[in-house]
Each structure stands twice: as structure tokens, then as C-alpha cells.
Amino acid sequence: MFVEKITSLQNPRVKQLVKLRDRRPRDEAGVFLVEGYREVRRALEKGVKLQEIYFSPEWFLGENEPALIAEAQAAGAQAFELSKEAFAKVAYRERPDGLLAVAPQWKRGLEDLALKPQPFLLVVEAIEKPGNLGTILRSADAAGVDALIVCDPVTDLFNPNVVRASTGVLFSVPVVVAESGPVRAWLKERGIRAVATTPAAKELHTNTDLRGPVAIVMGSEQYGLSDFWLKESDAQVRIPMAGQADSLNVAMATIITLFEAVRQRG
Amino acid sequence: MFVEKITSLQNPRVKQLVKLRDRRPRDEAGVFLVEGYREVRRALEKGVKLQEIYFSPEWFLGENEPALIAEAQAAGAQAFELSKEAFAKVAYRERPDGLLAVAPQWKRGLEDLALKPQPFLLVVEAIEKPGNLGTILRSADAAGVDALIVCDPVTDLFNPNVVRASTGVLFSVPVVVAESGPVRAWLKERGIRAVATTPAAKELHTNTDLRGPVAIVMGSEQYGLSDFWLKESDAQVRIPMAGQADSLNVAMATIITLFEAVRQRG
Known part of the structure; x- marks a missing residue:
């Protein structure tokens, strides 16, 4: 299969890949970056339709990259080979492994969720750091x-550091982005208890019933849970x-x- | 109190601080770097005798740094003011907060540990990443x-990234560095059960008694626990x-x- 080779750092595709680290160009193009062998493999395993795959053999770690590239191509991705220098420019990792793909963003709403009979959900509010x-x-x-x-949300789900820190799990865990009000109403309608985690609580997490339909609700790094969730939670x-107050992030x-x-629930 | 001001990037103290990021110069000097307001404060709280404290007001975040510097000086630390540029050179953080101290290394042996009647210990083997x-x-x-x-150990306890990722807890949790053989013998002599964590185990951690005198034993990132600990553990x-095999680091x-x-242990 024909593969275009890119060596110029001024190539428009190279420039666009660098831009996609920022949210606005990402949202405008409706795509995001998936860097790394493990992450690209997981995207393909989960049926994500990669649009483009960029590779640079001089960076490969010997993970059978050619087979993965062929698989991406067979699934419809356009492939581009990059020179070592060009790849260094588009990679956002300190130690790149020579693989970078462009995937379409998706939007999932509460109505898209398939719930089990005893739903077990995690709700996070206004998380700031992509790594977290x-x-x-x-x-x-x-x-x-x-x-x-x-x-x-404060951080964008499609931030390259979210993809990286998730090790590609972003492709397997269903994620919904929504406002707190509608989420609370949606949980109530379905009889799902909202259990808020806060240092000010009287009960320990181990002394509280977390079986049955439940949503664990976690606050932001800096502010913890908002008054809304503290007031609206069922427990x-x-x-x-035992140690320093800030030892648990x-x-x-x-x-x-x-x-x-x-x-x-075991 | 007189404070020397350093502006030259060629100043020998500036050069030495940069060197202390590496293990050999650290071990030769018997010291290590403590960067950041929170970390310096915790060192002082725990009675660590800081040898030097370097500060640069242009980087301060407004945490009442002058009081902390005075406290360090009162406890015997020599203080140096650095220009913005000089501090940028010695800081290892991306966003420095204008405080960096030099503290003496310490060595703690198994014989130095004060054990509670029902000891609760954590043993880690050959951890590679300072952040972990x-x-x-x-x-x-x-x-x-x-x-x-x-x-x-593979990583040095006094690596700047250990100090940073520990948020200064390094100063409050007793840490002993030792070889596996003597540690195992020491645990046995004291009737402390070694409970090894491995994906190959039959029992869940929640179905195993972790009360009484116990040491939880964790393996390295890449290789897990060595055969020694797997063979020598009591459980x-x-x-x-539920998900991807490598989702838990x-x-x-x-x-x-x-x-x-x-x-x-409740």
C-alpha cells in the first residue's frame, strides 16, 4: 500500500498535529491524538475508526509496529511515514515510540448508557488535571x-495527557460528560444512590452500604465537592x-x- | 541576618545544586535537595536540620515564604538569595515556587525501627520509578x-522526584533500605506475616486476614515480585x-x- 513520506517540519500535516495538542483546534476538527503503541492498539481493538496513522521506524521499540500499522490501514486509516526529526516534532511524549494516530472525537449522553440491573457508576466533578x-x-x-x-469538566477528555495517563482505557470505559443538575435528576429517576466522598463526612466508606444501584461521587482536586453535590447526595x-491531610489526592x-x-458488591 | 545574594549562573553553589540532581554527587556530599514550600515546611516540622536554604522572591507564590526562611535560619540553615535566572537554573520543577533547601541524607536500619505491638509494615521490592x-x-x-x-532499591530514596511525588511525606514515614534476605529473616524473628501481592494468587486480598503483625509485600513495576518473595511469603x-490487565500499576x-x-484492622 502506498505510504507518503514526510520529512519537512513545515509540512501542513506536521503543523496540524502540533496544533491538535490544544483544545480549540481539536474541537474544530472533531478529532484527537492517540500516541503510543499500546494506546493505538487499544483504539483498534475497541473499533475506533482511526483517520490517520503516523509512524517513524527510527523510534520503534520493536513491538511489531508494522502489523499494527497494517491493521490500522485495513480499518481505513491513511498512513504516513515521518522522518525521525518530523516525528520528534509531532510527538508529545518525552520518549516517543514512533506511533501517533488521529481519531474522531465522540459524544456520549446519559441516554446512551446501557445500565446493568444494579448500576455501579463513578461521578467526578470538575477534575482539573488531565493526569488525574x-x-x-x-x-x-x-x-x-x-x-x-x-x-x-475543567479538563478536556480528549487532552493528550488524559489519553496517555489512561493508557488507552479511554477507549473501553464508557464516559459521559454532562452538567451536575441533569446527572443528579437522572440518577434519582433510576433509583441510583449518590454517595459523596468528603473529608467532613461522619461515616467511613467501609461502614456505608455501597451495594445495589450506586454512584460514587468525587470532587475536584482543589475544592472538593460542590455544595450542590454535598446537599444532593444520599450519603x-x-x-x-492516619497521616498528613493531603496525602490522598x-x-x-x-x-x-x-x-x-x-x-x-463482591 | 546577612544573606548573600547570588546572581551568576557560574557561581559554584549554583553549579553544585544542579549536580545534586544526580545520585553520585548526592551520595558523595551526603545531602539531597528539598524543593518547594510544602516540602521545606514539612522537613522543618519534622526537625530535619537543613544545611542551606536558597530563595528567590520573584518566584514566590505568597505562602508566607519569609517566615519559613527565617525559621530555617533559626534552625541553623545558611540562607542565600538567588536572582530569578539563577533560581530557574537550580530548580528542577517546571513551575518553581522560589524555595530550595539542602538537607542531610540519613540511613535507617531495621534495628532502628520502633515497632507497635501489632506491626503494620509495607515492603516494596526494586521499585524503578521515583514517582511511584x-x-x-x-x-x-x-x-x-x-x-x-x-x-x-533501583531508585534512590533521595531522588528529587521521590521527594516531590511524596509531597514531603518522606520526612514523616520511617523508611528503611535493606536487602530482601535480611528483611525476610527479621520479619520471621518478630512473627510478622509477609503477605505478597501477585496477580497469580488464588485468594483475594479481601478474603485474607491482614490483621495482627503483618507486612504487605509489593513487587516492581516491570517484573512483579521476585521468586524469593513469592516463595518466602506466608500468604x-x-x-x-475487571478491566485491562495493566490498569492497576x-x-x-x-x-x-x-x-x-x-x-x-479497624
Whole structure:
């Protein structure tokens, strides 16, 4: 199959890939970047229709990259070979592995979610750091939640650092972005209890029933949960803290609470 | 109090601070770097005798830095003011906050540990990434373990990224660096059960008794636990995984296991 080779750092495609690190050009084009062998592989496994795949053999780590590129091409992606220098320019990782794809963004609404009879959901409010959102996605995947609902987002789900920190789990965990008000109403209609995590709670997370239809609700890094969720939640729980008050960040608190729910639901 | 002002990027102190990012010069000088307001404050709170404190008001974030500098000086640290450019050179953070101290390294052996009647320990083997070791320190602090024992270390405890990722908890959690053999013998002598975490275990961590004298043993990022610890452990446990096999990294697996122990030990 014919593959165009790009060596110029001034090539319009190279310039566009650099632009896609920023949100506005991403949203205008309706696409986002997927960098790395593992991430591209997971996108293909989940049936994501990659539009373009860029590769640079001089950066390959020997993961059978040619087969992955062929697979992307067979699924409809246009392939481009980049010189070492050109790839260094488009890569956002410090140590690139020679693979970068462009994937279409998607939008999922609450109405698109397929719920199990006993829904197990994670709701996060206004998370600021892409790395935390990515780590939370990994935790949600590991704990087997039905979906992650991101309320009033501050960081963009399609930020390259979310994709990276999620190790590609972004493609397997259903994620909905929505406002807090409609999410709360939607949970209520379905009889799903909202359990808010806050250091001010009286009850420990381990002493609270997390079985049945439940949504664990986590606040933002800096401000914690908003008054809206604190007021609207059906229960509030806290994690016992033996050390410094800030030793648990939101990603750590999330994984602790999710796996306590997994234990109880076990 | 007189404070020397440094503006030259060629100043020997500036050059030495840059060198201290690397392990050999650190070990030769027997010191390490503590960057950031929160980290310096925690070092002082824990009675660490800072040798030098470098500051640059143009980088301050308004955290009452002058009081902290005065406190460091009162505790015996020599203070130096740096120009904006000089501080940018010595800072290892992307967004420095104008504070950097030099602290003496310490060595703690197994014999130095003060154990509670029902010891609760965390043992990690050959952790490679400083960021993971720092996060594990935060988890150990939050869970209230008596000590962290680092076996056969690959990363240096005094790496600037460990200090940073630990948010200064390095100064409050007792940490011992030792070889696996002596650690295993030491645990046995004291009747402390070694519970190894491995994906190959039959029992879930939640179905295994983690009360009483216990040491949770975690393996390295890439290789997991060595045959030594798998063979020598008193029990093996695994965390249930709903999603991708690699969704839980070692820092995440550690925090889940530690907080299950906290729950059981209640």
C-alpha cells in the first residue's frame, strides 16, 4: 500500500498535529491524538475508526509496529511515514515510540448508557488535571464500573495527557460528560444512590452500604465537592486518614472508594 | 541576618545544586535537595536540620515564604538569595515556587525501627520509578503504616522526584533500605506475616486476614515480585481486576491493599 513520506517540519500535516495538542483546534476538527503503541492498539481493538496513522521506524521499540500499522490501514486509516526529526516534532511524549494516530472525537449522553440491573457508576466533578482524569479512568476500568460520568469538566477528555495517563482505557470505559443538575435528576429517576466522598463526612466508606444501584461521587482536586453535590447526595463518606491531610489526592481517594465498593458488591 | 545574594549562573553553589540532581554527587556530599514550600515546611516540622536554604522572591507564590526562611535560619540553615535566572537554573520543577533547601541524607536500619505491638509494615521490592516510590510513600502515610521497607532499591530514596511525588511525606514515614534476605529473616524473628501481592494468587486480598503483625509485600513495576518473595511469603493475595490487565500499576495496587488492611484492622 502506498505510504507518503514526510520529512519537512513545515509540512501542513506536521503543523496540524502540533496544533491538535490544544483544545480549540481539536474541537474544530472533531478529532484527537492517540500516541503510543499500546494506546493505538487499544483504539483498534475497541473499533475506533482511526483517520490517520503516523509512524517513524527510527523510534520503534520493536513491538511489531508494522502489523499494527497494517491493521490500522485495513480499518481505513491513511498512513504516513515521518522522518525521525518530523516525528520528534509531532510527538508529545518525552520518549516517543514512533506511533501517533488521529481519531474522531465522540459524544456520549446519559441516554446512551446501557445500565446493568444494579448500576455501579463513578461521578467526578470538575477534575482539573488531565493526569488525574486518566488515572481515574484506569481505576474505573479496573473496578469494572458501568460508566464514568464527568460533571462540569475543567479538563478536556480528549487532552493528550488524559489519553496517555489512561493508557488507552479511554477507549473501553464508557464516559459521559454532562452538567451536575441533569446527572443528579437522572440518577434519582433510576433509583441510583449518590454517595459523596468528603473529608467532613461522619461515616467511613467501609461502614456505608455501597451495594445495589450506586454512584460514587468525587470532587475536584482543589475544592472538593460542590455544595450542590454535598446537599444532593444520599450519603456522605470519608476515608480514614492516619497521616498528613493531603496525602490522598483525588485519584487515590477514588481508587480506595471504588475497591471498597467492589469488595462489598463482591 | 546577612544573606548573600547570588546572581551568576557560574557561581559554584549554583553549579553544585544542579549536580545534586544526580545520585553520585548526592551520595558523595551526603545531602539531597528539598524543593518547594510544602516540602521545606514539612522537613522543618519534622526537625530535619537543613544545611542551606536558597530563595528567590520573584518566584514566590505568597505562602508566607519569609517566615519559613527565617525559621530555617533559626534552625541553623545558611540562607542565600538567588536572582530569578539563577533560581530557574537550580530548580528542577517546571513551575518553581522560589524555595530550595539542602538537607542531610540519613540511613535507617531495621534495628532502628520502633515497632507497635501489632506491626503494620509495607515492603516494596526494586521499585524503578521515583514517582511511584513517592506515591507509595503518600499511601503509606495515609494508611498509617509503622514503616516502609525498600528492598533491593533501583531508585534512590533521595531522588528529587521521590521527594516531590511524596509531597514531603518522606520526612514523616520511617523508611528503611535493606536487602530482601535480611528483611525476610527479621520479619520471621518478630512473627510478622509477609503477605505478597501477585496477580497469580488464588485468594483475594479481601478474603485474607491482614490483621495482627503483618507486612504487605509489593513487587516492581516491570517484573512483579521476585521468586524469593513469592516463595518466602506466608500468604499470597490478588486484587480482583475487571478491566485491562495493566490498569492497576504498583502504586494503585499498593493503596488498595493497604486500605483493605486498614479496614480489617479497624
